[in-house]
Amino acid sequence: MSSTRTGQNLDSQPLPEAGARTNSRDKSAGTRLSVEELEEVESAAKRSGQSLAEWFRDTVLREARQRPDGPFEQILAEISASSAHVQEMKLEQKQELAVTPQREIAPKQEQGEDFGLGL
Numbered sequence: 001m002s003s004t005r006t007g008q009n010l011d012s013q014p015l016p017e018a019g020a021r022t023n024s025r026d027k028s029a030g031t032r033l034s035v036e037e038l039e040e041v042e043s044a045a046k047r048s049g050q051s052l053a054e055w056f057r058d059t060v061l062r063e064a065r066q067r068p069d070g071p072f073e074q075i076l077a078e079i080s081a082s083s084a085h086v087q088e089m090k091l092e093q094k095q096e097l098a099v100t101p102q103r104e105i106a107p108k109q110e111q112g113e114d115f116g117l118g119l
Helices: 035-048 052-065 071-110
Strands: none
Touching: 035 052
């Protein structure tokens, strides 16, 4: 069973929708960064026109709220990839068949054979 720092049990209840969340931000979460990492995130915040705190909050919440791929999405991706592979194989087979008869026809015509039809 996992829980947040605020004591909320993550296993028993889904996160509320974005509009239903409270806007009271009286809790904080911190992290340590190297000088290079800090320069990186400060640059990203500046590019987005946000303060460092706003950028961190928006980025962290966006990542936290993304729905991970469930079994349905994974199965759909597998089916799609398999279908593409089958289509590739069919195309390769058509290309091989388009070339193969021409190679076989020429020697038989030179020998006077008409594909076993007796003509």
